[in-house]
Amino acid sequence: MTKPIPENPKGRRDQMRERVLEAAEAVISTxxxxxxxxxxxxxxxxxxxxxxxxxFEDLDELILGVNQRTLTRLEAALATPEGAHGEAELQRLARAYLGYARDEEPRWRALFEHRLPPEKPLPDWYARDRDRLFALAEAPLASLLPNEEPPARKLRARTLFSAVHGVVLLGLEEKFAPTSSGTLEAQLREFVATMARGLREN
Amino acid sequence: MTKPIPENPKGRRDQMRERVLEAAEAVISTxxxxxxxxxxxxxxxxxxxxxxxxxFEDLDELILGVNQRTLTRLEAALATPEGAHGEAELQRLARAYLGYARDEEPRWRALFEHRLPPEKPLPDWYARDRDRLFALAEAPLASLLPNEEPPARKLRARTLFSAVHGVVLLGLEEKFAPTSSGTLEAQLREFVATMARGLREN
DNA sequence: CGCGAAGATGAACGTTGTTCAGTTTTTTGT
DNA sequence: ACAAAAAACTGAACAACGTTCATCTTCGCG
Known part of the structure; x- marks a missing residue:
């Protein structure tokens, strides 16, 4: 009777991995x-x-595991409802990104603060998950620029995402009075509107 | 003969501070x-x-000192030549920012990687220097939107700078083949052009 | 049961930032 | 000019960290 359950869904090893991962997640998110x-x-x-x-090989790999989960949650938080039309959808995406960054700031920051030693490159499975995030802007861009080739669109989505990220990142840096909470939303809305306008006048 | 030189331009204390600062600078920049x-x-x-x-109080304060120097150098690298006209000047600024980030990557990264413990807020002298950087985009914005009020323009300059920063930051993250060196320049140029277009169609 | 293999343990190691009693150097008072 | 006081500098010592490894425990199977 060494196996109380005929076939464990997860080996003991995996259960421990899960517990460690969850513990690390709890620490990072607080x-x-x-x-x-x-x-x-x-x-x-x-x-x-x-x-x-x-x-886990070391703490770096553990952090990568936590960040992968964060990527999944973030992706879920940004999930497009149904139709993804142009500017409105871009606005929703940007607003949702800011929202997640605000609500889960430490966890979100960990995504970009963590840098592994230069000799160890990013694992492929992680890079893939990260790229899925950037790709979220592709659909709304497609309705703004229907004639753009997919590779160019992919790049443009990446650039746009990076720009929004920058606005949110530096915007959240100063939480003191000068930039009040509502101001950042307005900044972001205006920024996306300007971008959309510029894209339409191609 | 306790004072070989009548009046030292800097006290011994300041000389030591300088040496420590320079040593730290050398390490960070490599x-x-x-x-x-x-x-x-x-x-x-x-x-x-x-x-x-x-x-120095601790290493955090030392790093702040190094970062202040970096801000000064960066500001010099972005210095506007003479006239600062609209889009062309924004293009030059963005390109120069990318150039500095590339040329002095570790030093530039230190500006944003370093986060001091939450109980100690940013010193005023540092925040001032940082804000001067954001302000560099105000003049070219003024020629694109001459009717905008100065406070709104200040905010817009900040947003635009943050966006460019985001594009450069995430663009430099992946140095491997997919995003070749020239591609990032093109991305940035296209991005600034789109922004300028959107701003003109206000 | 027994026994090899795999897993888990926590004491120990090397490296880090920071402190502080002691020493040296500079400044001050007369 | 010189001793006393103040300031600055030293480096051994400390606490906290990530990581390793000899040792012990537990599991899988005949």
Missing amino acids: KGLAGLKARDISARAGCALGAIYTV | KGLAGLKARDISARAGCALGAIYTV
């Missing part, structure tokens, strides 16, 4: 990436310090 | 912010480990 400590994780996951290193 | 170690600094500056803490 204290941010800088507050992530190996000993804290092991305490929360109810395991020994060394156990972390039996399921 | 190995990046993550490669900055207190012992490395003290060795390069030719002083004891503790000496750093006699001229």
Whole structure:
């Protein structure tokens, strides 16, 4: 009776991996990436310090795991409802991106703060998930510029996403009075409107 | 003969501060912010480990000092030649920003990677220098939108700068083949052109 | 049961930023 | 000019960190 359940959906190893991942996620989403400590994780996951290193190469790989989950959640938060028409959809996307960044700021920041050592390149599975995010702007761009070739559109979606990211990133940096909460929304709305206008007058 | 020189232009204390600052600058501009170690600094500056803490509160304040210098250099690299006319000047600014980010990548990254603990807010002298950077986009914006009120223009300059920053930041992230060197320049040029077009059709 | 293999443990190591009692150097008072 | 006071500098010591590894525990199977 060594196997209480005939076929575990997940091996014990995977359960531990899951617990560590969830513990790390909890820390990152409250204290941010800088507050992530190996000993804290092991305490929360109810395991020994060394156990972390039996399921993850090192903390960098663990963070990548957390970030992958964040990417999935972010993608869900940005999910296009039904029809994705031009500017309105771009506005919705940008607004939803700002919303997620606000609501889950530490977790969102971890996506871009974390940089792994230069000798280890980004895993392919991670790059793929990240690219799916950029691709969300492609559909609304397609209705604004129907004649653009897909590769050019892909690049343009990336650029537009990056620009919105920049506005949100530096906009959230200063939370003090000068830039009040509502101002950032207005900035972003105006920015997207200007971009859409510029795109139509091609 | 306690004073070999009647009046030193800088006290010994300031000379040491300068040496530490320059050592830190050298490290950051080669190995990046993550490669900055207190012992490395003290060795390069030719002083004891503790000496750093006699001229800087902690490493965070030292990094702020280095970043302030970077801001000055960046500002110089973006300096407007003479007349600052509309889109052409915006194009030049964006291109120069990308150029500086490329040429001095670790130093430039340190500007945005460094985050000081939440209990200590940004010093005013640093915020002022940073705002001067954003303000560089105001003059060219003024010739595109002559009727805009100065406060609104200030905000718009900030937004536009943030957007360009986002494009450069995420554009430099992937240095591998897919996004070749020239592509990023083209992306940026196209982006600024679209923005200018949208702004003119107000 | 027993026994090889795999997993988990936490003490220990090397490296980090920061502190502080002690020493040296500079400034001050007369 | 010189001793006393103040300031600056030193580097050993400390706490906290990520990571490793000899050791112990548990699992899978005959």
